Amino acid sequence: MIAVAVVDAETSGNVGTIARAMKNFGLRDLYLVDPPDLDPEGEAYGFAGSAREDVLPNATETTFDALVEEFHTVATTATTNEDARKHVRYPFETPAELAESLSAVETDTCIVFGRERVGLTNEELAQVDEVVSIPASADYPVLNLGQAATIVLYELRDLTVEETQHPDAIERADESDIDGLHDQFATLLERINHPDGKRAKTRRLFRRLLGRAHPTPRETRTLRGVLRRASQFAEPPTDGDEER
Amino acid sequence: MIAVAVVDAETSGNVGTIARAMKNFGLRDLYLVDPPDLDPEGEAYGFAGSAREDVLPNATETTFDALVEEFHTVATTATTNEDARKHVRYPFETPAELAESLSAVETDTCIVFGRERVGLTNEELAQVDEVVSIPASADYPVLNLGQAATIVLYELRDLTVEETQHPDAIERADESDIDGLHDQFATLLERINHPDGKRAKTRRLFRRLLGRAHPTPRETRTLRGVLRRASQFAEPPTDGDEER
Numbered sequence: 001m002i003a004v005a006v007v008d009a010e011t012s013g014n015v016g017t018i019a020r021a022m023k024n025f026g027l028r029d030l031y032l033v034d035p036p037d038l039d040p041e042g043e044a045y046g047f048a049g050s051a052r053e054d055v056l057p058n059a060t061e062t063t064f065d066a067l068v069e070e071f072h073t074v075a076t077t078a079t080t081n082e083d084a085r086k087h088v089r090y091p092f093e094t095p096a097e098l099a100e101s102l103s104a105v106e107t108d109t110c111i112v113f114g115r116e117r118v119g120l121t122n123e124e125l126a127q128v129d130e131v132v133s134i135p136a137s138a139d140y141p142v143l144n145l146g147q148a149a150t151i152v153l154y155e156l157r158d159l160t161v162e163e164t165q166h167p168d169a170i171e172r173a174d175e176s177d178i179d180g181l182h183d184q185f186a187t188l189l190e191r192i193n194h195p196d197g198k199r200a201k202t203r204r205l206f207r208r209l210l211g212r213a214h215p216t217p218r219e220t221r222t223l224r225g226v227l228r229r230a231s232q233f234a235e236p237p238t239d240g241d242e243e244r
Numbered sequence: 245m246i247a248v249a250v251v252d253a254e255t256s257g258n259v260g261t262i263a264r265a266m267k268n269f270g271l272r273d274l275y276l277v278d279p280p281d282l283d284p285e286g287e288a289y290g291f292a293g294s295a296r297e298d299v300l301p302n303a304t305e306t307t308f309d310a311l312v313e314e315f316h317t318v319a320t321t322a323t324t325n326e327d328a329r330k331h332v333r334y335p336f337e338t339p340a341e342l343a344e345s346l347s348a349v350e351t352d353t354c355i356v357f358g359r360e361r362v363g364l365t366n367e368e369l370a371q372v373d374e375v376v377s378i379p380a381s382a383d384y385p386v387l388n389l390g391q392a393a394t395i396v397l398y399e400l401r402d403l404t405v406e407e408t409q410h411p412d413a414i415e416r417a418d419e420s421d422i423d424g425l426h427d428q429f430a431t432l433l434e435r436i437n438h439p440d441g442k443r444a445k446t447r448r449l450f451r452r453l454l455g456r457a458h459p460t461p462r463e464t465r466t467l468r469g470v471l472r473r474a475s476q477f478a479e480p481p482t483d484g485d486e487e488r
Contacts, residue, residue: 017388020388020391021387023381023383023384024380024381024384024386026381047388049384079409087460087462087463090460091414091415092414133410134398135401135405135409136401136405136408137267137268137269137270137405137406138405138409139267139270140268141409142268142293143265143268143394144261144291146391147261147265147268147391150387150391150394150395151395151398154398157380161380161381161382162381162382163382164385165377165379165381165382166336166377167324170335170336171335214335216331216334
């Protein structure tokens with residue numbers, strides 16, 4: 001189970017943003033340490049989207065020490081120590097590395113987010129088990145709290161989202177239909193008197209283009225219709241067997 | 245070059261959030277179609293972090309048609325078509341797939357984000373070149389505009405961030421130092437009279453644990469110090485060669 005905790009947030013809007021990201025990525029358990037006032041008419045509920053119905057009202061108020069005791073804790077920090085001389089914010093993992101390492105174990109984990117301006121204190125960081133840092137531009141690596149949380153929860157989605165809104169895979173046309181399309185393209189090249197010496201090259205070019213694009217059944221069907229009509233216009237068929 | 249456009253945003257705060265994510269991930273060129281009022285004292289500048297100094301004031305107002313003409317356009321949408329019967333929002337790519345496909349070509353690309361509630365219209369979507377959709381929970385796949393933009397720009401970071409704030413790689417201790425640590429662990433097991441029959445197993449267990457953790461030079465040095473002192477306390481050395 002993966003839970004989320006927000007420690008000492010200043011603005012309730014950020015709590016709402018984090019609650020929304022939690023629901024978007026299949027998480028439910030929100031813990032709050034010293035939260036701001038979460039007025040149902042205020043910004044937390046305003047920013048939470050439909051997480052205002054469950055994640056937010058079901059949030060549990062707790063203490064930092066209780067989190068450390070109950071969970072395998074992971075803190076996020078924009079600023080890391082540069083090297084192995086200091087270990088408060090080092091070594092750290094990227095969110096993608098965290099997802100990978102958590103996928104290999106069974107543990108109740110809590111992702112802990114800190115204050116807006118200063119994040120978690122060094123004392124708090126010393127108590128957590130792992131440190132995560134989002135790779136960002138060296139010029140301006142400090143993400144907004146809600147945005148940082150959104151990215152970390154997004155990266156954990158394979159562990160937390162049971163079913164996405166997406167179909168399993170993009171539907172691709174059958175090889176035989178794509179082959180039929182290539183035959184019709186060849187027919188068109190003949191009908192429009194595309195130079196003999198260039199036909200094979202042009203067909204190969206078209207094959208490479210479609211090969212990269214993985215056409216869907218409908219794309220293939222529609223293009224076949226277009227090529228068929230173009231061929232008919234180019235040279236109206238004089239006997240039945242030319243049209244397929 | 246990768247640019248970002250926001251079409252017809254209702255709330256200026258979202259424009260600020262997107263500007264901040266742009267700066268966090270190394271992007272600079274922001275285009276606005278029918279933007280809300282961006283008062284320097286208002287929410288856009290309030291949410292932009294240090295992007296208030298460059299990305300936001302340098303934003304260009306333009307039209308949707310101009311974007312389509314100038315750029316390879318990519319739209320993001322939470323809701324996709326389910327299958328190949330309709331092609332307005334299908335096929336789509338995930339943000340990670342987009343990053344991969346853009347890494348293979350040289351093109352001026354614009355990532356286009358739509359309105360808060362309704363996103364881009366089907367008419368607008370029909371004009372863009374690619375559709376991207378963030379995999380999220382089927383229960384609630386609709387991300388907030390600013391959060392969706394943050395994730396897409398985060399995924400493009402390898403194409404846009406020249407240098408992150410992170411060191412190149414976590415510094416790992418030299419193999420010889422780690423080996424020295426294992427020798428000292430063995431010495432400790434002897435000194436504390438760890439059962440003869442279990443020593444090899446316990447050493448192997450400790451070797452596996454450290455092997456997974458890839459200790460830093462400082463971790464290794466510190467643990468060696470602790471083991472050395474523990475060995476000394478367990479059985480004070482009687483002659484010089486026992487201590488290393």
